[in-house]
Amino acid sequence: MSTPEQIWADADLPARRLAGLALNPSVPESVLLRLLSDAPLAARMVLCRDRPLPDTVVDAVIQHPDTRTRSFFARNPHVDPAQRVRLVDDPAWFVRAHLAGGPRVAAPARPRPLPDEAVVHMISTYEDELLGGPFYQQISAGLRRSMATHPVANVRHWGVGEWRSLAPDTRAALLADADAGVREAAQRHARCEDPTWVESTLPDRPCHARTDLLLHCPLTRAVVEGVLARPVGEEDKAMIAVNPTLPPDTVVLLAADPDPEVRARIAQRTDLGPAERRTLVTDPDPDVRLAVSVHPALSEEERARIDYQVPTDHFFVHNPAPEAPRDPRTVRRDALSCHPLLRRRAAGDHLLPPDLVARLASDDDLGVRVLLAQNHPDAPASLLLRSFLEYTGPERSHLTTRPNFPTGGLAVFADHEDSEVRALAARAPDAEPTTVARLTQDPDPAVRAAASRHPNLPQRRLAALLDDEELAHHAAANAALPPDVIRRLLRTGGRQAGPQE
Structure with missing residues (x-):
């Protein structure tokens, strides 16, 4: 079965035009339904996977006879998880597997959690092979916290995995659980707290198991002395150095x-x-x-x-909010510290109060400013733009997804030497048509693609791009595409009239 990448690579120019229509925000539901019914697989893939959909279209997707089409919707990050979960009992294992695998989202984004009742149903009925790592990311924090005491045994079995954070009475209940599988899982975790067992099972070679035991588990004096006298790996002593049970x-x-x-x-x-x-x-x-x-x-x-x-070449990225908020007094102390690393720690706090947001937004440390911009929901527009211009490390593009990232005034960057900054001009609603047209010929493909979707693109240039192998689908997704062109592309299966076809 072809991968999504192969499906797109195999799509011809007419199919790519129809895929662009599937993403066009100006097309009505009737066009989306027509594409869902008649368009080739590449267009249906884009339609079902890469955009939000009206309820009537969702209904049609759920009932679509093609397994691949339904599976694309199962991994759509743009729709409400309650819509995706309508496929929870799909007759095709392929669709169920894609639902469990979840949407493909670019870091640092994470898929929104599925409804709790759907997750419980999946844990209770799906094959274990479908419930791998990506599935866990779709479980809500509330359900994760309650799994160890859930009435369904299969869910409690999952809850045992949170052993290190469980209360003593919850651990005791799991060790005496009525379900044998839950008891056995609890016993496996409990024995990791026995230093004698750790010593007996510690591998005598560098490996993941040895690393986990040396970092996290209680160690006997014999294990500690063995690491000090005869380390089996270069990192052994560094690993026990952070072990909480290390003797004074x-x-x-x-x-x-x-x-x-x-x-x-x-x-x-x-x-x-x-x-x-x-x-x-x-x-x-x-x-x-x-x-x-x-x-x-x-x-x-x-x-x-x-x-x-303090190094300035670190990665300053988005970090998910912790389930347990930090102590506000500690956060304030860090924010007011003379030490940039402590201020950086405070800047990443999603609940930082307004006075500290204002203070850290003008901090003289790049890391403080960018971490605040990457993580705080109320980071000001000026800080977001400044951070994007100054920071060139991983997850730079995440800054443009923050709630307050500006759009006005971005056209001034159309000639910037940095292609990522030039691409900002394609976000400017006031960009001049001549500027947008020029950017469709930019040396950078991302800039060309963004400009091809700009509604200020002159109609003559937009029409020409529909015949461009690289940019046709972006041009067809342009909200300024005339209705008569949309109708013609639908009528002809994406083909243009003319000798080039």
């Missing part, structure tokens, strides 16, 4: 380890003693000094005396 004397020992990475890990421990902190703040390695400089036990005066340098 070992913390002291590792604070003086010759490996800077080990010292940097130890420097982040909240149980680091005053003597060790005093030593590490003057460590010869800059990474160690930077790590200890944000230690919560230090005062602002002590931080200011440390010779640290």
Whole structure:
């Protein structure tokens, strides 16, 4: 069965024009229904997967006889999950698999959760092979928190996976659960809290299992001493350095380890003693000094005396809001800190109050400004635009999806040397037609594509682009496409009249 990429690669020019019509915001429901009924697979794929749909069209998709067409809708990130979940009992496993796999969304976006009752139904009735990692991202936070005590045994089995965050009485109930599968799963997790079992099962070679045990599980004195004396991997000591069960004397020992990475890990421990902190703040390695400089036990005066340098080439990206909000007093303390890393930590808080938003929006640190822009729902328009212009790292484009990203005045960037900035001009509703037409011939394909959809594109140029192999589907998606052209493309199956066809 062809992949979506292959379906698009195999689509001819008429099919791509119809795919553009499927995305055109100005076409009426009747056109969408006609495309759903008569258009080739590539156009139906785009229609069902890549845009929101009116209820009448959704009804028709759910009843469509073609399995692939329904499966595309199952992965549509633009529609309400309650619409997608109407396919929960689709007769084709292929459709059910795509529903469980969820929409393909570009990072940092995540698919919206499915209704809780649908998730419970899927856990109870779907084959395990359909419920892989992507499915978990579609489970609401509320359901995840309640899974361990859910009345359905299959759901409780999933809830056992949250073992480390479960209350003691909930763990005890799972260990005594009436369902054998739930009990066995709980027992497997419980034994990971037994240092003797950890010692008995610890692999003697570098691997994921050894890493997990050394990082997170309680360690016997024998395991700790074995790592210190005979590490089997280069990262062994660095891994136990962050283990919460590390004995205090070992913390002291590792604070003086010759490996800077080990010292940097130890420097982040909240149980680091005053003597060790005093030593590490003057460590010869800059990474160690930077790590200890944000230690919560230090005062602002002590931080200011440390010779640290904050890197500016880090990735400043969107982070999902934690299920448990940070303490507002801690957030405020970080936001007012002299340390850029602490201010960056505060800037990523989605619940930052207005006075701190205003303060950090003019911070002199690039990371603070961009993290605020990437994460806060009320980040001001001026900050969003400034961040986009100054930050060129991963998830830069996410800034343009933030609620307050401006559109006015963007046409001034039409000649910018950075192609991503030039593309902003195609978002400007006041862009001059001649400017838009010029951008359809830009060296960068993303700029050309965006300009081809701009409603200010001159009609003569728009008509010419319908014959362009690369840009035809973007031109057909242009909201300014004349109704008579739309009707003709529908009537001819996407073919243009003329010798080129």
